[in-house]
Amino acid sequence: MTTAVIDLGTNTFNLLITTDAGQVIFNDKIPVKLGKGGIHQNRIAPDAFQRGLHALERYRDICKLKEVDQVFAFATSAVRSATNAHEFIEAAAEECGININVIDGNREALFIYEGVAKAIPITETTLIVDIGGGSTEFVIANKKGVLWQASYPLGVSRLLETFTPNDPLTATDIEKLNDHFENTLAEMLREVRTHKPTRMVGSSGSFETIHDICALRYNHNVVEPGQASSRIYLHELSIITEQLLHSALTDRLVMPGMLAMRADTLHLSALQIQFILEKTGIQELLLSLFALKEGVIASINKSHETWLKSSL
Numbered sequence: 001m002t003t004a005v006i007d008l009g010t011n012t013f014n015l016l017i018t019t020d021a022g023q024v025i026f027n028d029k030i031p032v033k034l035g036k037g038g039i040h041q042n043r044i045a046p047d048a049f050q051r052g053l054h055a056l057e058r059y060r061d062i063c064k065l066k067e068v069d070q071v072f073a074f075a076t077s078a079v080r081s082a083t084n085a086h087e088f089i090e091a092a093a094e095e096c097g098i099n100i101n102v103i104d105g106n107r108e109a110l111f112i113y114e115g116v117a118k119a120i121p122i123t124e125t126t127l128i129v130d131i132g133g134g135s136t137e138f139v140i141a142n143k144k145g146v147l148w149q150a151s152y153p154l155g156v157s158r159l160l161e162t163f164t165p166n167d168p169l170t171a172t173d174i175e176k177l178n179d180h181f182e183n184t185l186a187e188m189l190r191e192v193r194t195h196k197p198t199r200m201v202g203s204s205g206s207f208e209t210i211h212d213i214c215a216l217r218y219n220h221n222v223v224e225p226g227q228a229s230s231r232i233y234l235h236e237l238s239i240i241t242e243q244l245l246h247s248a249l250t251d252r253l254v255m256p257g258m259l260a261m262r263a264d265t266l267h268l269s270a271l272q273i274q275f276i277l278e279k280t281g282i283q284e285l286l287l288s289l290f291a292l293k294e295g296v297i298a299s300i301n302k303s304h305e306t307w308l309k310s311s312l
Contacts, residue, residue, distance in 0.1 A: 001069045002068045012032060012261070029205075033051065043082055073100045113139045127199070199283075206273075211230055234284075
């Protein structure tokens with residue numbers, strides 16, 4: 001049997017098709033930017049609405065071509081916070097034949113944990129961080145399982161549209177954003193002090209892009225197709241972060257390793273990562289190439305998720 005998972009993220013839609021044996025048949029992402037122009041107003045803007053439907057139509061056609069047996073679609077922050085989410089969900093079902101499961105932040109965090117655990121054995125207490133477009137998910141876990149998880153509205157597209165910072169960032173912009181992180185993440189920092197994670201794992205596209213920028217700058221290997229994990233060296237990250245924080249969009253677009261779809265927000269991701277590392281004191285940072293969609297596959301295979309709506 002083949003299973004497809006569609007991850008309707010705030011910035012990107014992702015499609016993963018696998019067999020029961022775990023073989024990846026197809027893996028793709030589309031920079032839909034579903035939150036653009038509306039996430040700060042908790043709405044899906046008209047042009048983003050149509051981009052989302054077009055992406056789902058493409059993924060429906062690929063699933064048919066690949067003769068997929070079951071399709072599970074998941075919507076996260078941009079949809080769950082949108083006042084017109086119902087209209088988008090109905091249009092996806094009627095026009096694309098895709099039934100969307102809207103998941104809350106805690107469920108999203110647990111799926112991310114399942115995905116990360118497939119890429120990196122959780123042998124010690126670990127802080128997992130997934131910076132998305134609409135929200136950031138945090139999980140603290142050890143070899144026994146999840147100790148704590150939460151989701152906060154700190155996605156970089158939401159930050160960009162809410163704060164409308166200068167480009168490049170000014171000292172005032174950075175101060176405002178760090179104050180916002182401080183206020184929003186007070187609970188997370190308390191949990192870190194309680195559980196004392198010794199390493200951090202980043203599992204979003206932002207971490208992957210930062211990894212590749214560091215790799216090309218310092219002559220490491222970039223992420224290869226099929227790779228599950230890697231390491232980000234903190235001394236290299238510190239230098240790249242400073243460059244990102246003082247760069248304009250035109251500068252970021254030409255940085256080796258930069259993906260164009262992340263150039264408008266990667267400096268905000270870097271600032272958030274810097275804040276987390278400084279406040280937690282964690283000295284080891286790993287990259288997981290597995291996240292929500294791999295976690296969904298793992299959960300389905302374990303038969304844990306009987307509530308899911310399939311599109312086939």
